[in-house]
Amino acid sequence: MQAVIFEQSGRPEDVLVVRDISSPIANQDQVLIQVAARPIQPADFLFIGGRYRIKPVFPQIAGLEGVGTIVACGTEVTSLKPGVRVAFRSPGAWAEFAVAATSRVYPVPSGIPDTIASQFALNPLTAWGLLAECDLPKSSRILITAGRSVVARILARLAQRKGLKATLLVREGSGYSILDGDNSQMIAQGTTVDGVLQDVVKNGLFYAILDAVGGPTSLALIDALEPRGRLISYGILDDGDITLKASRLLYKNMIWQGFGIDGWLNNTTQEQLGTAQQELWEILSDHPELLPVIDSFSLSRIQEAIHTVYETHCPGKVLLVG
Numbered sequence: 001m002q003a004v005i006f007e008q009s010g011r012p013e014d015v016l017v018v019r020d021i022s023s024p025i026a027n028q029d030q031v032l033i034q035v036a037a038r039p040i041q042p043a044d045f046l047f048i049g050g051r052y053r054i055k056p057v058f059p060q061i062a063g064l065e066g067v068g069t070i071v072a073c074g075t076e077v078t079s080l081k082p083g084v085r086v087a088f089r090s091p092g093a094w095a096e097f098a099v100a101a102t103s104r105v106y107p108v109p110s111g112i113p114d115t116i117a118s119q120f121a122l123n124p125l126t127a128w129g130l131l132a133e134c135d136l137p138k139s140s141r142i143l144i145t146a147g148r149s150v151v152a153r154i155l156a157r158l159a160q161r162k163g164l165k166a167t168l169l170v171r172e173g174s175g176y177s178i179l180d181g182d183n184s185q186m187i188a189q190g191t192t193v194d195g196v197l198q199d200v201v202k203n204g205l206f207y208a209i210l211d212a213v214g215g216p217t218s219l220a221l222i223d224a225l226e227p228r229g230r231l232i233s234y235g236i237l238d239d240g241d242i243t244l245k246a247s248r249l250l251y252k253n254m255i256w257q258g259f260g261i262d263g264w265l266n267n268t269t270q271e272q273l274g275t276a277q278q279e280l281w282e283i284l285s286d287h288p289e290l291l292p293v294i295d296s297f298s299l300s301r302i303q304e305a306i307h308t309v310y311e312t313h314c315p316g317k318v319l320l321v322g
């Protein structure tokens, strides 16, 4: 089969190559999937760079998620069968065939296109899991950083559905803007995160802040939290060092929590995961615009696909298809 592999960690354009290799085999609780489409995500670049929580085993097939059709099942699989169309999360997705554990495989309802289903296993489940971790009463105010990201857009939609009041923090030129999560209308503008947040918290502090950025601006986020509020760090778009006095946390009685999708999935109940899938498929069926696609490339055109990711600055994902 054709696969995009790397034999050492590095920048995707330097280390990725297309090779013909033998197809994997589904063991015990795994399924073998003929893959139709896979998105290129920030997590893929971290994985290829050796900076992700899942470490490559060389030669490593790239890619962490996709959509396709089950073609074979391991000996212990009872809940799935060949012919079922599934979204999945598993290292090795950028190949014609991939194996995935049944716990990371999600049957796709009919009518959902590959463009949407291929992105299901990471960002939508992450957004759902983040709000589940906050467990906030209705009308609570939440702040979402990197507010134009795909995760943020799904978070805002889920928050609206749950009766929460979402506010988005976005980069704007050399400064920052605050947008209303319901309609993307601008609420405030400023040159620093600190400054723009000071304006906004005059209307009330936030019960939870969901942060994909990290780095030194995290400190301004802490000051925008309600006492006993929760800051969840789930991304490292800026992985710079943070210098912090413990007093800043303890005077607020706040919780600062990390969130990784795999850790969350390992600790969530089947019932909760079932509810997440049902709610998310409904939302994505009604609002496919939440998972925009910029362009699609075959596996053999991986370098063009990577270049398009670097060059495009509008929201959405580049897909590898076929």
Ligand SMILES: NC(=O)c1ccc[n+]([C@@H]2O[C@H](COP(=O)([O-])OP(=O)(O)OC[C@H]3O[C@@H](n4cnc5c(N)ncnc54)[C@H](OP(=O)(O)O)[C@@H]3O)[C@@H](O)[C@H]2O)c1
Pocket: 041, 042, 043, 122, 123, 126, 146, 147, 148, 149, 150, 151, 152, 171, 172, 212, 213, 234, 235, 236, 237, 238, 259, 260, 261, 262, 313, 315, 316
């Ligand atoms: N913890 C988990 O399990 C988990 C799961 C899924 C995703 N994530 C993380 O969530 C984040 C969002 O993922 P996504 O796929 O939704 O992203 P995306 O759609 O590719 O969007 C990335 C956004 O981040 C903004 N951004 C990039 N660097 C920034 C910086 N230094 N400061 C402020 N904003 C910055 C970009 O803003 P501009 O438009 O200004 O460039 C862009 O809007 C990523 O960090 C990803 O790794 C984590």
